[in-house]
Amino acid sequence: MNAKSLKVDFLARVEGEGGFRVKVKDHLVTEAKLNIFEPPRFFEAFLRGRSFTEAPDITARICGICPVAYQMSACQAAEDAFGAKPTGAIRELRRLLYCGEWIESHALHIYLLQAPDFLGYEDAIQMAKDHPDAVQRGLRLKKTGNAIMTLLGGREIHPINVRVGGFYKVPAKSQLRTLEDDLEWARDAAVQTTRWVSTFTFPDFQRDYEFVALRHPDEYPLNEGRLVSNKGLDIPISEYEQHFAEEHLQHSNALHSALQERAAYFVGPLARYNLNFDKLSPLSQEAAKQSGLGRECRNPFQGILVRAVETVYACDEALRIISSYDPPDCPAIEVTPRAGTGHGCTEAPRGILYHKYSFDERGLILLAKIVPPTSQNLRIIEEDLTEYVSTRLHLPNDRLQWQCEQAVRNYDPCISCATHLLRVRIERE
Amino acid sequence: MSESTFTTVLIGVGNPFRSDDAVGRAIVRRLFGRVPLGITLQEESGDGTELLEAWKGTDCAVLVDAVQSGAPPGTIHRFDAHAEKLPTWFSHCSTHAFGVAEAIELARTMGDLPSQLVVYGIEGLDFSAGTELSPEVAKIVPFAANLVLQEILRLSAERAQLSNQHQTKSAS
Numbered sequence: 001m002n003a004k005s006l007k008v009d010f011l012a013r014v015e016g017e018g019g020f021r022v023k024v025k026d027h028l029v030t031e032a033k034l035n036i037f038e039p040p041r042f043f044e045a046f047l048r049g050r051s052f053t054e055a056p057d058i059t060a061r062i063c064g065i066c067p068v069a070y071q072m073s074a075c076q077a078a079e080d081a082f083g084a085k086p087t088g089a090i091r092e093l094r095r096l097l098y099c100g101e102w103i104e105s106h107a108l109h110i111y112l113l114q115a116p117d118f119l120g121y122e123d124a125i126q127m128a129k130d131h132p133d134a135v136q137r138g139l140r141l142k143k144t145g146n147a148i149m150t151l152l153g154g155r156e157i158h159p160i161n162v163r164v165g166g167f168y169k170v171p172a173k174s175q176l177r178t179l180e181d182d183l184e185w186a187r188d189a190a191v192q193t194t195r196w197v198s199t200f201t202f203p204d205f206q207r208d209y210e211f212v213a214l215r216h217p218d219e220y221p222l223n224e225g226r227l228v229s230n231k232g233l234d235i236p237i238s239e240y241e242q243h244f245a246e247e248h249l250q251h252s253n254a255l256h257s258a259l260q261e262r263a264a265y266f267v268g269p270l271a272r273y274n275l276n277f278d279k280l281s282p283l284s285q286e287a288a289k290q291s292g293l294g295r296e297c298r299n300p301f302q303g304i305l306v307r308a309v310e311t312v313y314a315c316d317e318a319l320r321i322i323s324s325y326d327p328p329d330c331p332a333i334e335v336t337p338r339a340g341t342g343h344g345c346t347e348a349p350r351g352i353l354y355h356k357y358s359f360d361e362r363g364l365i366l367l368a369k370i371v372p373p374t375s376q377n378l379r380i381i382e383e384d385l386t387e388y389v390s391t392r393l394h395l396p397n398d399r400l401q402w403q404c405e406q407a408v409r410n411y412d413p414c415i416s417c418a419t420h421l422l423r424v425r426i427e428r429e
Numbered sequence: 430m431s432e433s434t435f436t437t438v439l440i441g442v443g444n445p446f447r448s449d450d451a452v453g454r455a456i457v458r459r460l461f462g463r464v465p466l467g468i469t470l471q472e473e474s475g476d477g478t479e480l481l482e483a484w485k486g487t488d489c490a491v492l493v494d495a496v497q498s499g500a501p502p503g504t505i506h507r508f509d510a511h512a513e514k515l516p517t518w519f520s521h522c523s524t525h526a527f528g529v530a531e532a533i534e535l536a537r538t539m540g541d542l543p544s545q546l547v548v549y550g551i552e553g554l555d556f557s558a559g560t561e562l563s564p565e566v567a568k569i570v571p572f573a574a575n576l577v578l579q580e581i582l583r584l585s586a587e588r589a590q591l592s593n594q595h596q597t598k599s600a601s
Binding site for chain 1 (some may be wrong): 445
């Protein structure tokens, strides 16, 4: 038996629609491909001719899990083009809204999508039979994130309160304080999550990745920063296109991103953590240490642990923002459109999300470019699969299949930005 | 005890940017202003955890979603979630990792299902990117909306009757 093919037509427990195929011949992996059917390109086309004011709400529709990320990158790009920069309470509220999305998205991924992999269950439903308390904890954590989104965004999915320049309406201090009790519970639950996840067994796997994330001088990156990597990249986001290229590959509707001259790079929680550990709050650093993480982590399977640490951070940060909040005088700063190009890059739960728009003098969009985190991770995922399968060819197909799916889910791929295990086909020659 | 202690919700599920995937939401929208007070109409994207929240604490829920079982477009499927598991093809239309079928099974496992949960699946044809229903599916919307309305009125009436009986018993 010297050739085999692993094929998952539709991946389970990832956001959206995708599948993968790994072909093996003569004990060598000859092909590892993720097949993605993804719609962001459609959005780029129908943004043309729309007003800058519509970009945050239209792009938010690309994803039900990370709409805030789309809104934040879109706002930042328009503000960059028009020379506007919200500061103070408006900036803090944006950060708070982003914390809500991180808590919601990370809790979903940790408890419902990825924990079943590590505990040997087919899905969260099977896991809930034996671990009902954990599942309830995960759902309540997620709900706490939702509550921030509802209060600040107007509703929990696809928030409608964000605009270029700030918000349509800002909450009173007393309104924000209603979130505090739940957030304090959530912060404890997130610390408990790091302990729970640290008991999982992680496959021994790491590679020499180039991690790319935002870095800000004063804070763990959410809304703002320079693009940096562990291999020397340090650029303003306006230079993104000079360093990163997208390529269309026939097997995928998603464009694959690469760092020019250096190829694949890794975005998301692991990248943020490795490049910004010093900016985590003391409590989240302590939670990381207690769960056995060092200052650096190169095992993508431990991404779930880093997500848990980031959840602690997001709760901590949300509480900090709420306790020091005083409403801004105006919910938004004035923004006057002008012809030009603007760039936006913020840290979606899954990694950096880049937007670029060119506007005419009325602020109508002439050109839009959106690079979601998942398309930036596609090459790394394919490389991981190649190396992972190469060293585990002795495993039976069903075991290998399981672990390959797990290796893909490490990246929490949001392929709707878009699944389900419909059919798995394993072919051996 | 207040007069009406039972709650009813009608949930339309779908992605408005995936053509026929949004048929459940179109049906719910058609019923805005046509249901008695006390019945909540809600639109959801299909994220299972949101669905768990949407029917939490309700006695009675009706959910409408698009499906792809291979039946002719516009075919209406009906399931009583307490009497049966949803067929495996039900969740395959979801673009979400944790969709309708998963939410129902998780709620069943954790004892969180509403007392009544009826699920309608409307067979879709076109799930590509777009904001319009295909003509084959659009033409079934008025009929399906009426069917769903009758169901929710019947279920509400049954629950009201049960509730009244309970109050009468408590009073005596």
